[in-house]
Amino acid sequence: MLRRYFERFSWVDFILRLFQIFIIIAMLVGLINTISAGRYTSAQWATLVFAGLAQGSIYALIALGYTLVYGILRLINFAHGEIYMFGALTTVFLANAQARSGFLDEHPWLSILSWFLLAGTVSTVVAVLLERIAYRPLRGAPRLVPLITAIGASFALQYTARGLYGAEFRRYPEVAALSGSVSILGFDVPVVQVVVIVAAVILMIGLNGFVERTKIGTSMRAVSEDKEVARLMGINVDKVIVTTFAIGGLLAGAAGVFNGLFRPAGVFFFMGFFPGLKAFTAAVLGGIGSVPGAAIGGLLLGIIESVFPNLILEGLGIPSANQLRDAFAFTMLVLILIFRPQGIFGEKLAEKKA
Amino acid sequence: MIQNQLTEPTSRIMLKFGLIGSIVAVYVSAIGMVEVFSERALIGDSFSLGYVILAAGPLGAGIFTARVLRDRLSRRKAAGASIGAGAASSSLLLVLLAVIVLGVIRPEQAGAEVTLRVMFVNLTPGLAELLTFGLGNALGALILILFCTLIGAAGGGAVLIRDPLRSGLVVGVMLTLLIGVFSETVTQVLQQISGRVIINIVFVQKSLRPIPAILVFALGFSLAYFRVPRRTRTRFRQLPDNRQQRTKRGLFIAGLVLLLMLPWLTGLFLSQALFLIGLYILMGLGLNIVVGYAGLLDLGYVAFFAFGAYAMGILTTTTELGITNLTFWTALPICVAAGVLWGLLLGFPVLRLRGDYLAIVTLGFGEIVRILATSDWLAPIEGGPQGILKIPNPVIFGFTLNTPQTMYYLVLLGAVAAGFVTLRLRDARLGRQWMSMREDEDVSEAMGINLVSTKLLAFAIGAGFSALAGAILAARQSTIFPHSFNLIISINILAGIIVGGLGSIPGVIVGMLILVGLPELLREFTEYRFLMYGILLIVVMLVKPEGFLPEATRKRELHSDEPGMTPADAAPMEPAGAGGQD
Numbered sequence: 001m002l003r004r005y006f007e008r009f010s011w012v013d014f015i016l017r018l019f020q021i022f023i024i025i026a027m028l029v030g031l032i033n034t035i036s037a038g039r040y041t042s043a044q045w046a047t048l049v050f051a052g053l054a055q056g057s058i059y060a061l062i063a064l065g066y067t068l069v070y071g072i073l074r075l076i077n078f079a080h081g082e083i084y085m086f087g088a089l090t091t092v093f094l095a096n097a098q099a100r101s102g103f104l105d106e107h108p109w110l111s112i113l114s115w116f117l118l119a120g121t122v123s124t125v126v127a128v129l130l131e132r133i134a135y136r137p138l139r140g141a142p143r144l145v146p147l148i149t150a151i152g153a154s155f156a157l158q159y160t161a162r163g164l165y166g167a168e169f170r171r172y173p174e175v176a177a178l179s180g181s182v183s184i185l186g187f188d189v190p191v192v193q194v195v196v197i198v199a200a201v202i203l204m205i206g207l208n209g210f211v212e213r214t215k216i217g218t219s220m221r222a223v224s225e226d227k228e229v230a231r232l233m234g235i236n237v238d239k240v241i242v243t244t245f246a247i248g249g250l251l252a253g254a255a256g257v258f259n260g261l262f263r264p265a266g267v268f269f270f271m272g273f274f275p276g277l278k279a280f281t282a283a284v285l286g287g288i289g290s291v292p293g294a295a296i297g298g299l300l301l302g303i304i305e306s307v308f309p310n311l312i313l314e315g316l317g318i319p320s321a322n323q324l325r326d327a328f329a330f331t332m333l334v335l336i337l338i339f340r341p342q343g344i345f346g347e348k349l350a351e352k353k354a
Numbered sequence: 355m356i357q358n359q360l361t362e363p364t365s366r367i368m369l370k371f372g373l374i375g376s377i378v379a380v381y382v383s384a385i386g387m388v389e390v391f392s393e394r395a396l397i398g399d400s401f402s403l404g405y406v407i408l409a410a411g412p413l414g415a416g417i418f419t420a421r422v423l424r425d426r427l428s429r430r431k432a433a434g435a436s437i438g439a440g441a442a443s444s445s446l447l448l449v450l451l452a453v454i455v456l457g458v459i460r461p462e463q464a465g466a467e468v469t470l471r472v473m474f475v476n477l478t479p480g481l482a483e484l485l486t487f488g489l490g491n492a493l494g495a496l497i498l499i500l501f502c503t504l505i506g507a508a509g510g511g512a513v514l515i516r517d518p519l520r521s522g523l524v525v526g527v528m529l530t531l532l533i534g535v536f537s538e539t540v541t542q543v544l545q546q547i548s549g550r551v552i553i554n555i556v557f558v559q560k561s562l563r564p565i566p567a568i569l570v571f572a573l574g575f576s577l578a579y580f581r582v583p584r585r586t587r588t589r590f591r592q593l594p595d596n597r598q599q600r601t602k603r604g605l606f607i608a609g610l611v612l613l614l615m616l617p618w619l620t621g622l623f624l625s626q627a628l629f630l631i632g633l634y635i636l637m638g639l640g641l642n643i644v645v646g647y648a649g650l651l652d653l654g655y656v657a658f659f660a661f662g663a664y665a666m667g668i669l670t671t672t673t674e675l676g677i678t679n680l681t682f683w684t685a686l687p688i689c690v691a692a693g694v695l696w697g698l699l700l701g702f703p704v705l706r707l708r709g710d711y712l713a714i715v716t717l718g719f720g721e722i723v724r725i726l727a728t729s730d731w732l733a734p735i736e737g738g739p740q741g742i743l744k745i746p747n748p749v750i751f752g753f754t755l756n757t758p759q760t761m762y763y764l765v766l767l768g769a770v771a772a773g774f775v776t777l778r779l780r781d782a783r784l785g786r787q788w789m790s791m792r793e794d795e796d797v798s799e800a801m802g803i804n805l806v807s808t809k810l811l812a813f814a815i816g817a818g819f820s821a822l823a824g825a826i827l828a829a830r831q832s833t834i835f836p837h838s839f840n841l842i843i844s845i846n847i848l849a850g851i852i853v854g855g856l857g858s859i860p861g862v863i864v865g866m867l868i869l870v871g872l873p874e875l876l877r878e879f880t881e882y883r884f885l886m887y888g889i890l891l892i893v894v895m896l897v898k899p900e901g902f903l904p905e906a907t908r909k910r911e912l913h914s915d916e917p918g919m920t921p922a923d924a925a926p927m928e929p930a931g932a933g934g935q936d
Contacts, residue, residue, distance in 0.1 A: 012705055012806055019703065076710055093473040134892050138899065143709070144651065145899045148852050151845055152891025159885035163385025166475035277721070284714055320730045327725035330718040337715045338703050 020339055030315030040310065046187035048306045054193040054262050056302015057200030061255035062279035063286070063294040064207060065127075065248025071224040071289035072244050074143065078150035079130055081276020082157035083249050087123035088256025088267050089161055091115045092170045095260065099173035108177035112257070119253035126157065127249030128242055136238070154273070162269040169268045172260035196258045203254055204295045207247070211291055216243055224289065274326075278305075281333040287343025296344060305329045364427065368419055368435045372442025375415025375506075380446045382407050383485070386476030387882055392484050394878070395561035396534030404484060406531065412502040415439040416509020424513060433510045440506010444499045447485060451498070454482040455491060522579030529574030534562050539624065539875050546621045560878075613766070617759035625758035627874035629830065632765035633823050634870045638851045638862040639772040640819025645848065646857035646905070647785060648812035649792030651713040653844050654700075654720025658817035660727060660839035661696045662824025665689040667742035667834050668735070675737055682748035682829050686822070693821020694814045701813030705806060708795070720844055727836035741835035748829050761830045768826060772819050773859055779815070788812055846870065853894050855901030864902050 034040075062084050069077045098104040098111045134149045178192040211217040222230040223240045231237050259275075260267060278301065286297025309328050313321035336343065362370075382388055392404025416436040423432040454477050456463060457470035470477055486494020487501075512524050533540055537560045544553050556566040577583070590598065617625040637659060644652045669678050669685040680688070704715050730738050737743075747756040748764065755761055779785045787808045790798045799805050828834050846869060854865025868890075873883050894901075 012702070016703065016706075070710075074710075076713070097468075134896075137896050141899050144645075144852060144856070145895050147651075147713075148849055149892045149895045151849060152888040152895065155884045155888030156892065157888075159882065159888065160381075160385055163387070163476060163882070163885065164474055277717075280714065281718075284711070318731050323729045324725060324731065327722045327729070330721045330725075334703075334715050334718045334722070337707060337711050337718075341707060341711055 016338070023335060026316065027312050030312035033315035033317075034311050035315075037315070039314065043187055045307070046185075046189075048310065049303060050184075050187075050189045050193050050197075052303040052306030053299060054196045054258075054302070055306065056282075056299040057197050058255045058258050058262065058298075059275065059279045059282045059301050060295045060298025061200055061203060061251045061258070062275060063283040063298045064204065064291065065252050066280050066283040067286070067288055067291065067294035068220070068244045068248050070283070072220065072227075072241060073135070073139075073146075075135065075146050076150065076280065077135075077248075078147065078276070079134075079153040079157055080127075080248065080252060081272035081274075081279070082154050082161075083123045083127045083130070083272070084252035084256050084259075084275065085267075085269065085272030086126045086157065086161060086256075087119035087249075087253030088260055088271065089165055089170070089269065090122045091119040091253075091257060092172055092260065092267050093165075094118050095172050096170070104173060105176060108175055112175065112261070115257045115260070116254055119257045120250045121253070123253030123256065124246045124249035127245040127252070130157075131242060131245040136241075154276075158269050158273070165269070167269060169266045172267065175261065178261060192261055196262050200254075200258060203251060204291075207251065208291055208295075210247070216240065220244055278326075278329060281329060284333060285336055285343055287345035290343070290345040293343055293345030300344075301329060301332070304332055308332075364423060364431075364435055365438075367422055368438045369442055371415040371419045371422075372439040372445070372506075374418075375411035375413075375439065375443035376446035377411070378414060379408055379411030379443060379502075380450050382410065383447070383450060383481055384474060384476060385882075385885070386481075388484060389476065389478060389481045390881060391879070395559075396531065396537075397562045397567045398564050399558065399561060401561075403535065408484075409501075409505045412440045412443040412505040413509040413512075415443040416506035416511075417513055418509075419506075420510040420513035429514050433507070433514050436510025436514075437503055437507045440509065441499060441503040443506060444502035447498060447502070448495055450477075451482060451485050451491070451495060453477070454479070454485075458482075518579050518581070522575040525578035526571040526573075526575035530562070530567055530571045533570055534567075536875060537562065538878060542621045542624055543619060546619055614763075617762045622758060624875075625762055627871060629758050629762050629765055630874060631866050631871050632762060632769050633827060634847060634850060634866040635863055636765065636769045636772050636823040636826075637820050637847050638854075638866050639769070639776050639859065640816040640823075641847050642851050642857065642859070642862050643776060643779070643788070643819075644812050644816035646851060647780065647788040647792065648809065649788075650809065650812060651709065652716045652813075652816070653713045653841075653848065654716035654718065654723070655816070655820060655847055656839050656841065656843040657700070657720045657723040658693050658696060658820035659824040659827075659843065660723055660836075661817075662689045662693050662821030663828040663834045663839070664727070664736050664742070664824075665692040665821065666825035666828035667737075667745050670746055670829075671742050672744045672746065673742070675735070675742055682746065683750075686825055689825035690818050690822050693824070694818040696821075697814040697817025698810055700817075701810045705809055717841070717844075720841060724836060724839050724841075727839065739836060741833060742828075743833050745828050745832045745834070747832065755829075758830075761826070765823075765826055768822055772822070775815075776859060784808070784811060849891055853891070853901055855904035857905035858901070858903050861901050861903040861905070868902075 062080065065080050065083070066077060069075060069080070095104070095111070095115055098114075104111045130153055134153045135146055138146045138149060175192070178195060179190075181188045181190045182194060183189070184194070211220060219230065219235045219240050220243065222233065222235055223237055227237055230240075255275075256267075259271075279298065282298040282301040283294045284297070285301055286293025286295070288294075305325055305328065309321040309325050313324060313328065318324065388404045388408045390404070391407050392402045394403045395401060396403050396406065416439055419439040420432050420436040423435050426432075427435070453470065458477050459479050459482060461469045482491075485498055487497050488494070489497055512520065514520075515523070537557055541553050541557060541560075544556070556563060562570070590601065593601065612619075616628060620628065637655070640658075641652065641655050644650050644655070666682075666685055666689050668675060669680050669688060670676065670682060678685075700716075700719055704712055707715055726732055727736060728739050732738065733740075747754050748761075749755070753760075755764060787798070787803050790801065790803060791805065791808055795805060798808075850865035850869040851862050852865070853868060854863065855861030869887070873887060876883065876886075879886075
């Protein structure tokens with residue numbers, strides 16, 4: 001046993017293992033310090049967790065678009081954050097018009113539904129156009145090439161939105177029906193967070209059913225398994241890919257509306273970039289290519305981002321931990337990719353030929 | 355794309371391209387490009403860039419229709435179709451005009467309470483006036499249709515007219531437009547060479563005067579019409595070998611002298627652009643080793659740039675953040691060494707990762723470094739959001755390098771050194787190992803290549819180049835701020851080396867000239883810089899996925915599945931005029 005271990009010994013693995021142990025000890029120390037210091041009450045923790053869940057469900061919806069596209073094309077669709085932005089930014093005008101005319105106060109649920117329809121449509125159209133113009137002609141090119149077009153498309157979409165709608169920040173209106181809070185497990189939770197979480201979860205379950213049960217969902221899985229064989233089996237690959245982009249766009253549009261409900265301040269042309277990066281992180285966290293993985297990854301990333309800086313960094317005596325929130329999210333990403341590259345649910349991609 | 359169109363009926367092709375052209379024209383109008391650029395005159399004071407942008411859609415419609423139909427129909431019929439496509443491309447513009455008139459200028463007539471401008475900020479009355487050429491709606495709409503038709507005809511003509519005349523006209527028009535667009539650059543060079551006299555003869559503000567414009571057109575026309583470049587080349591080939599050698603050497607020396615004279619020929623402002631291009635070439639050469647040779651996709655390359663800059667800052671600054679009183683020259687090797695060390699440190703954990711996962715982890719590293727640099731936590735060491743101030747300029751023999759012109763030489767030196775190192779490494783054992791690893795890691799390992807050291811060396815050397823660039827930047831600017839080290843820089847460098855041609859040294863130079871140089875020269879169009887940058891990236895990748903000056907093997911790979919590709923096409927391409935790098 002021991003001899004076999006020494007025969008296969010590699011310095012790289014050994015040092016990586018040491019590094020891993022060090023990280024875990026550091027996290028534990030931080031955790032224990034914070035908890036034993038008792039700096040926050042349980043109500044405060046609950047607030048952080050629910051805010052994290054609501055933010056996380058937005059990440060999850062965007063992440064699903066990444067994961068679906070990646071599963072099928074092995075393409076990091078860098079412009080996916082911009083698809084999300086386009087839906088959210090277009091809908092803000094409808095929302096404000098409805099708020100001005102009083103329609104929003106009279107029929108709050110109807111108007112929120114109309115926001116979803118508009119944002120979903122716009123994002124879907126942008127996603128499908130993007131696929132048609134920027135990605136389809138490059139199918140079969142080396143992987144770096146579509147990555148660069150994706151980056152280019154990201155810039156082009158951002159500045160198209162800026163040209164169309166202007167560069168100002170715009171606010172979603174407050175929805176009176178969603179203010180106030182409800183009590184869950186004895187903690188006060190804002191209604192809007194509950195609505196966002198529940199609606200997102202319903203969408204995710206619906207998507208999972210779509211991918212697992214319907215015919216087009218089956219062909220999506222077949223195409224992600226092997227494009228050529230799927231084509232031989234009579235599947236229209238182009239149609240499946242367009243559908244994938246459309247679904248990703250629809251979910252991103254929904255995420256845009258949730259974002260507007262959840263944090264009304266600030267939709268503008270650059271709003272998609274960082275959520276896009278985060279959502280990609282979430283997709284990787286769950287195991288890219290896996291639908292439940294992206295959903296869980298998103299929720300988890302939301303919680304990690306909202307709770308862990310306070311929980312661990314403050315315990316380690318690092319000041320202004322909230323500034324490091326994003327760094328923490330990316331550190332989690334790096335650590336997970338290094339130590340469990342397949343993510344929580346994913347197939348082991350890193351071992352495959354990239 | 356063109357193959358499926360063989361069976362399409364002519365009228366459908368015409369309408370399709372007309373509609374696409376129309377969408378393009380509406381797009382550039384609705385995002386405000388037409389109106390903003392209409393204030394920038396190109397020739398005289400009425401011919402503005404705005405109309406050139408507006409014409410892009412109809413022009414494209416005419417060109418593509420003519421190209422598709424050229425082989426199927428007679429010249430005359432194809433020309434007719436492209437004129438039709440041009441006319442068709444006015445359709446959505448007319449719709450847009452109606453929308454502006456009803457939604458913005460007279461919303462009360464359409465029964466609306468608010469104008470459409472609340473949403474679409476660039477649908478202005480001014481745009482409507484531009485679209486109707488200031489002639490009122492009814493007459494203006496007719497003129498707009500006529501305009502689109504004429505431009506469509508011009509597009510068709512650019513394809514269908516017989517050759518010496520065609521290339522003469524195309525080159526003449528392009529040259530005139532280019533000089534008009536780049537007039538700021540041209541004036542600065544003229545200013546440096548000849549003072550204001552010639553500028554005042556040729557330009558009014560930024561616009562070409564009509565007569566010089568005609569002269570420029572005539573120059574371009576005659577160059578292309580009489581096939582001057584091709585004749586020169588043929589005459590050069592006919593020279594005896596030793597004369598050819600001598601001419602080549604002469605050209606090389608002339609190129610070198612030009613490279614050294616450049617900052618004094620172009621003036622202060624353009625020297626800053628040259629400095630930046632040089633800096634990016636230096637970094638691009640480093641990333642080219644990591645991505646182009648070793649095949650490790652690194653999206654966090656800016657981190658090493660930041661390490662270099664911060665190392666220079668901390669080592670040399672005169673504020674209380676400084677820990678030593680080193681000069682630029684003594685600190686420089688330490689900065690490079692720090693970069694190399696960080697390359698090793700960050701390279702180590704990712705040794706086991708491949709492909710996209712590697713890309714994402716490195717992207718994460720880059721972001722972590724930037725966020726940490728911005729945070730208050732590390733502020734006592736590196737200044738946090740306030741950055742590091744008062745970094746001394748380099749001093750050489752008592753002479754301070756503090757202008758863009760002098761710093762250009764420093765960066766040129768760095769880039770040439772990096773190019774030399776890259777060139778030598780590429781042909782050395784290590785370079786071969788990198789390329790073998792890029793093609794197949796498992797096979798390389800089986801062949802006895804030590805993947806650990808090979809990968810780490812790629813990361814370390816790439817990081818060293820980047821740190822060198824960072825150190826030079828810190829000394830040039832005298833101040834560094836964390837927010838200047840964001841993801842856009844990594845993306846820019848990566849895009850530059852891919853646009854230029856991955857793995858090729860002249861490619862790095864060309865790529866950076868395009869992606870860093872062009873935006874710097876077109877600074878006056880700052881509002882639409884990133885839009886054009888994004889569209890440029892997409893178009894270049896669609897049209898030339900292998901980049902402008904690709905490495906021979908990569909070019910062959912990318913075109914291996916195309917029919918009609920002969921071995922001669924795939925032969926190594928000799929970069930023309932690659933300056934001092936070869």
